[in-house]
Amino acid sequence: MLNFKKSIVGVLTLAAFTFTGNAALAASCPKKGGIMKFGVKAEPPTYDMHGTNSYAVMHFVAQHYSTLLTFDWNKFPKLEGDVADTWNQSADGLKYTFKLKKGIKFHDGTALTSADVKATYDRLRNPPKGVISVRKALFSSISSIETPDDNTVVFNLSKPDAFMMDGFASPFNAIYSAKDIAKDPKWHLKNINGTGPYKFTSHSKGESWKAAKYDGFHHGDNCLDGTEGYRIKKLGEPLIGGQIMAEWRGTSPPERVMLKKEMGDDVSFQAKTLMTLWVVSLNSKTEAFKNKKVRQAINMCIDRHAGLKKLAKITFTAPRPSGYLLYNSTYALPDEELYKIPGFTKDIDASRKKAMAMLKEAGAEGLEFTYSNRAVSHPYDHIAIWLMSEWKKCGLKPKMITNPTSKFVKIRREGGFDATIDWAPSFLPDPTLMHFKYISADRTASNYSKNIDRDLDKLFDAQAGETDVEKRKSIVHQFEKKALENAWVLPVTYTDRVIALNSKVKGYVIANSHILNNTWRGVYLD
Amino acid sequence: MLKYAIKRILLMIPTLLAVAVLVFLVLRVVPGDIVELKLTAEGGEVSLEQIEAEKTRLGLNDPLHIQFIKYMSGLPRGDLGISLWTEEPVSEEIFARIGLSFELALLSTFLAVIIAFPLGTLSALFRGTFIDYVIRIITIGGIAVPSFWLGMLLIMLVLSFGKLPPLGTVSLFVDPLTNFNQMIWPAISVGYRYTSVVSRMLRSSILEVLSEDYIRTARAKGLYEKIVIVKHGMRNALLPTITVIGLEFAFLLGGLVVTESVFNLNGIGKLFVDSVVRNDLNLLQGLVLTVATSFVVINLIIDLFYAALDPRIRYQS
Numbered sequence: 001m002l003n004f005k006k007s008i009v010g011v012l013t014l015a016a017f018t019f020t021g022n023a024a025l026a027a028s029c030p031k032k033g034g035i036m037k038f039g040v041k042a043e044p045p046t047y048d049m050h051g052t053n054s055y056a057v058m059h060f061v062a063q064h065y066s067t068l069l070t071f072d073w074n075k076f077p078k079l080e081g082d083v084a085d086t087w088n089q090s091a092d093g094l095k096y097t098f099k100l101k102k103g104i105k106f107h108d109g110t111a112l113t114s115a116d117v118k119a120t121y122d123r124l125r126n127p128p129k130g131v132i133s134v135r136k137a138l139f140s141s142i143s144s145i146e147t148p149d150d151n152t153v154v155f156n157l158s159k160p161d162a163f164m165m166d167g168f169a170s171p172f173n174a175i176y177s178a179k180d181i182a183k184d185p186k187w188h189l190k191n192i193n194g195t196g197p198y199k200f201t202s203h204s205k206g207e208s209w210k211a212a213k214y215d216g217f218h219h220g221d222n223c224l225d226g227t228e229g230y231r232i233k234k235l236g237e238p239l240i241g242g243q244i245m246a247e248w249r250g251t252s253p254p255e256r257v258m259l260k261k262e263m264g265d266d267v268s269f270q271a272k273t274l275m276t277l278w279v280v281s282l283n284s285k286t287e288a289f290k291n292k293k294v295r296q297a298i299n300m301c302i303d304r305h306a307g308l309k310k311l312a313k314i315t316f317t318a319p320r321p322s323g324y325l326l327y328n329s330t331y332a333l334p335d336e337e338l339y340k341i342p343g344f345t346k347d348i349d350a351s352r353k354k355a356m357a358m359l360k361e362a363g364a365e366g367l368e369f370t371y372s373n374r375a376v377s378h379p380y381d382h383i384a385i386w387l388m389s390e391w392k393k394c395g396l397k398p399k400m401i402t403n404p405t406s407k408f409v410k411i412r413r414e415g416g417f418d419a420t421i422d423w424a425p426s427f428l429p430d431p432t433l434m435h436f437k438y439i440s441a442d443r444t445a446s447n448y449s450k451n452i453d454r455d456l457d458k459l460f461d462a463q464a465g466e467t468d469v470e471k472r473k474s475i476v477h478q479f480e481k482k483a484l485e486n487a488w489v490l491p492v493t494y495t496d497r498v499i500a501l502n503s504k505v506k507g508y509v510i511a512n513s514h515i516l517n518n519t520w521r522g523v524y525l526d
Numbered sequence: 527m528l529k530y531a532i533k534r535i536l537l538m539i540p541t542l543l544a545v546a547v548l549v550f551l552v553l554r555v556v557p558g559d560i561v562e563l564k565l566t567a568e569g570g571e572v573s574l575e576q577i578e579a580e581k582t583r584l585g586l587n588d589p590l591h592i593q594f595i596k597y598m599s600g601l602p603r604g605d606l607g608i609s610l611w612t613e614e615p616v617s618e619e620i621f622a623r624i625g626l627s628f629e630l631a632l633l634s635t636f637l638a639v640i641i642a643f644p645l646g647t648l649s650a651l652f653r654g655t656f657i658d659y660v661i662r663i664i665t666i667g668g669i670a671v672p673s674f675w676l677g678m679l680l681i682m683l684v685l686s687f688g689k690l691p692p693l694g695t696v697s698l699f700v701d702p703l704t705n706f707n708q709m710i711w712p713a714i715s716v717g718y719r720y721t722s723v724v725s726r727m728l729r730s731s732i733l734e735v736l737s738e739d740y741i742r743t744a745r746a747k748g749l750y751e752k753i754v755i756v757k758h759g760m761r762n763a764l765l766p767t768i769t770v771i772g773l774e775f776a777f778l779l780g781g782l783v784v785t786e787s788v789f790n791l792n793g794i795g796k797l798f799v800d801s802v803v804r805n806d807l808n809l810l811q812g813l814v815l816t817v818a819t820s821f822v823v824i825n826l827i828i829d830l831f832y833a834a835l836d837p838r839i840r841y842q843s
Contacts, residue, residue: 037693043800045564045611053568130583134565134572189613205612205622206800207792208694230693233787237681241690243790262685406558406805413562425568445573446566 028507029223034525036224036505039232039244043206048188049174050124051132053425055514058171059248060209060229062518064107065174065194066218068098068117069165073509073517077428079169083112083195083218093160093467096168100151104218106177107192107199114147119178121145121155128185138167138433160465162472163432170427171516197222197519207231223507223524235259235500239267245502245525249514250274250495252316252378259500266503270510273318274497275326275426277434278383280371280490284441284451286418288367293358295487298419299343300355301394306348307386308493315382318494323480324438326494326512329429330469331476341484355394368397369418374408380421383492412448422448422489427513431476432464438483449488456483527833534829538822545818549811550597554590558805560610561586584610597811606812611804616812619797624779624816626695627786627793631778633713635771638720645721646728646767651755653733661725668722674784677715681788684711693790712789716782720774727770731763738762765832772828773821780817 042056049061070082081087085101104112123131125139141161146154157164167173174194180187192200195218198211209229213222230244235251238244240262251259251269259267282289282298289295304321312319318327321344325332338344345351359365373384384400391398398419403411412420424446426434439460441450459479466472483489499510506526511517561580565572581587585596600607606616649661684690691707698705735741736759744754782795794813801809 039693043611046613053565053572055568132565132572132576132580134576137573204694204792205614205619206797228694230790231792232693232790237685237690238693238790241681241685243690243693404558405803406560406563409562409566410557410559413566 028221028522029524030506031524031526032223033225035226035228036246036520036523036525037228037230037244038246038248039235039238040209040229040247041232041235041249043231044209046189047192048132049172050127050176051134051189052172053134055249058515058518060203061192062171062174063196063198063211063227063520064192064200065176065196065519066104067169067171067173067175069169070171071169071511071516073511076511076516077166079165082169083117083175084168089165094157096155096157096164098153098155100153101218102151104195105216106195107214108177110177110179112175112177112195113150114153115150115178116175117153118145118147119181120173120176123176123181123185124173131185135167135170135172138163160467161432162464162467163430166428166430166433171518197521198224198227201226219521221522222520223522224520227520236262239263239500239502242502245505246499246508248499248518250316250497251500253313256498256500268501268503268505269498270501270508271496271498272510272512273326274316274495274514275429275434275512276495277322277324277326277424277426278317278379278492278495279324279422279424280387280492281412281420281422281448282488282490283415283418283420284449284488285415286369288362288364288369289418291362291364292486293362294364294367296342296485297355297358297362297364297394298391298396299487299490300345300351300358301396302343302387302390302490302492303348303351304344304493305346307390311379311382311386311493312496315379316496316498317379317383317492318496320493322491322494323484324424324489324491325431325434325476325480326429331429331431331473333477333480337477337481338484341481343484343487343490352394359394359396366395366397368399371398371400372408372411372417372420373400373402374421375402375404379495383421387492415448415450420448425513425515427515429512431472431479432460435460435463435476435479435483438479438489447489451486451488453483453486453488456486530833531830534826538826541822542815542819546598546601546811546815549814549818550594553807553811556805556807560805560807563805564611584613586610601815606815607808609801609806609809611801611806611809616809619809620794620812620816623793623797626791627779627782627795629698630709630712630716630782630786630791630793631775633709634717634720634778635775637713637717638724638774639771641717642721642724642728646725647732647755647760649725649729650732650736661729665722665725668718669726671718672784673716673719673782674788676718677712677785677788680711680715695792708791712782712785712791715789716778716785720778723774724767724770728763728767731766732759735759735763761835765835768831768835769828772824776817776821776824779820780813 040056040059044057044060045054046052046057047061049057049065066082068082068084069079072078072080083100083104084098087096087098089096100114106112122145124133125136125142127133127136141157141159142155143158144156148154176188177193180193197214197217199214201210201212203209212226213224232238235247236255236258239259256269282295308317308321309319311317323333323338339346359367371384374380388398388400411417424434424437436444437446439457440452441447442452443457456479459475463472463475463479466475497514504525505523507522507524509517561577565577585593597607604617608614609616609619645661649658652658696704696708741754741758744758780794780798782793783798786793786795787799798813801813
């Protein structure tokens with residue numbers, strides 16, 4: 001068993017840097033009481049946060065749980081402690097030590113200890129039979145977890161992992177009770193017992209999700225008496241008609257105009273770029289696309305600079321081009337470098353002229369190809385129509401095939417397309433999370449181009465193990481340039497997230513993802 | 527009469543069995559994969575091995591004949607399997623919602639009957655007059671206007687006067703006023719079409735009956751017009767009208783797909799949409815079977831009504 005005091009001394013001596021948790025977060029509730037009603041457009045397929053990517057689970061279930069770390073939403077992505085009080089990382093990046101806050105209790109009254117954190121992360125990285133952990137790969141570098149005492153948990157890594165700290169703050173990695181996991185590893189699929197701000201009260205299938213304030217919440221900033229989430233089809237009428245006060249996913253530009261017109265000062269909006277990147281994946285099995293020049297030409301026909309501004313007026317896409325990483329984020333390619341890459345230059349006439357010459361050279365003039373689209377209006381149809389018209393300007397002949405989600409997903413996996421709309425959702429501007437989709441298909445299931453590129457794999461692994469920010473940035477930029485020039489996956493743009501709230505709802509800070517900040521801490525009604 | 531009823535009930539069994547087999551087979555050729563949808567539709571890194579393991583756990587990798595045997599052997603026990611999305615029993619998923627759909631169907635039927643009967647009768651009795659023209663315009667309008675569109679207009683109307691009723695089904699037995707407030711608007715939106723269909727049917731039935739020889743005989747015998755209409759006319763005109771009412775009621779139990787979505791009602795129609803979107807085959811076949819059963823049962827009730835109203839039917843059978 002690790003001696004904690006010795007460990008701390010050693011860590012302090014060797015540490016390149018030390019994170020300090022904000023343990024004394026002031027509980028801020030300008031007003032208390034009231035029930036906040038919100039709408040969600042989907043039904044949660046499970047209650048298990050570890051086994052899902054569903055935003056519906058986040059919007060309904062996240063409020064019941066805590067995580068090891070969380071974010072300071074006003075200074076995102078700055079980390080702060082959730083159940084962790086303080087933490088530090090060894091200089092070699094192979095050990096993370098967390099001291100937990102004392103006195104935290106689960107909703108059933110049992111105390112939270114390091115054993116619960118260990119059991120949670122063991123379930124995440126090595127799920128028992130019958131349990132799904134969709135983020136298992138992200139924790140593969142954890143070799144062991146130790147619990148020297150009830151308030152200390154130590155993560156030992158087999159190799160340095162630059163993503164790890166952010167992973168501890170992922171809202172999906174809810175801390176479960178070791179007792180519940182021991183009772184039945186699948187217990188959390190249908191039951192809830194967390195340490196979050198609101199206690200689960202009831203779930204009426206397909207209809208509502210109710211929660212009550214947890215008086216023992218360790219941050220004390222759960223200002224509401226409770227929350228009620230409702231399944232809705234559309235946002236407009238329920239918000240105008242007073243049935244709900246918020247919807248957390250986002251509204252489209254036309255809907256915003258309508259809400260403002262109908263509700264006036266009774267509605268407020270918050271906006272931020274959502275870390276979901278829309279991309280077009282080109283199938284590596286399509287003969288024409290095996291020629292890099294053809295792929296680049298297809299990319300170069302898209303007028304991102306003028307077109308995206310127009311597109312942003314009718315659907316919720318960002319009005320500017322981007323590489324794979326969120327523009328202006330720490331590791332993103334600076335604009336001046338991005339705009340030199342074929343397909344991202346500002347002179348669209350020259351770009352298209354060159355693209356047509358490249359197509360001619362490759363014998364792909366007037367190339368016909370299928371574009372698989374998902375039968376959802378925003379933003380799929382809007383993006384599809386725009387791309388079709390852009391490609392036709394180069395004499396290409398794309399054919400759009402639209403299918404409902406279930407069939408679309410199947411076609412995407414089986415490679416039954418030449419080009420397909422696709423998306424790279426993320427909750428952090430972290431390269432490990434956001435570049436994973438573009439590495440070789442035999443290493444990731446979400447590379448729908450199914451291409452293999454060992455050079456990209458090497459760059460990816462190098463950045464993942466590099467904890468120095470500047471060095472990591474340099475490797476990430478190399479990855480971006482290479483992947484963008486290879487043009488197997490063409491970034492379209494990021495998503496503009498604008499949420500509409502009843503003006504009574506105060507204290508909420510919008511995040512760069514609709515799966516973030518869904519515990520309603522600090523939210524109050526005025 | 528008892529013999530007739532037993533014969534009709536026994537006939538239900540092969541009908542429902544055929545529906546069950548057909549639904550099972552048809553749904554197996556529908557493209558899509560619920561596991562993939564559940565795990566990857568919103569992104570994320572899920573390996574094919576994880577997807578396959580989940581399919582195996584849910585029994586989706588079993589040979590088709592094994593799945594069929596499991597499904598069919600559960601039916602006599604009322605076991606419709608589990609929803610592949612929520613992993614709750616299909617029967618529970620349906621039971622949680624059927625009450626609302628039933629209540630809405632009942633309220634719509636009530637509205638339709640109390641409005642359609644006087645309208646249909648008046649329209650027939652005053653055939654070719656101003657009254658008939660007005661009623662015909664109203665009823666043809668009801669058939670032409672889609673219920674969901676009328677629902678949207680009603681929502682706009684309510685919004686112009688104030689707030690919409692709260693979301694989340696409130697039981698009739700807990701808070702009747704809120705329940706009425708929640709149900710009346712969708713009931714009107716569906717009931718308008720329903721009223722029109724019943725009213726048009728009643729009008730043509732009455733007109734047909736009134737031209738029969740026995741009506742002329744009744745009048746020739748010197749019976750009061752009231753007795754001729756009510757006793758001899760209406761009773762016979764009711765037979766096809768009852769059929770329409772019954773079939774419309776059965777349709778409403780599972781067919782309010784769009785209306786339930788427009789009004790955010792958590793009924794069978796909305797569940798149908800959800801199960802199709804999610805490719806939840808077990809739930810979908812359970813729903814189809816439930817709706818088919820309600821059609822068959824209501825048809826049975828209609829047949830028994832027929833037999834009660836018209837002795838010739840039971841004697842012939």
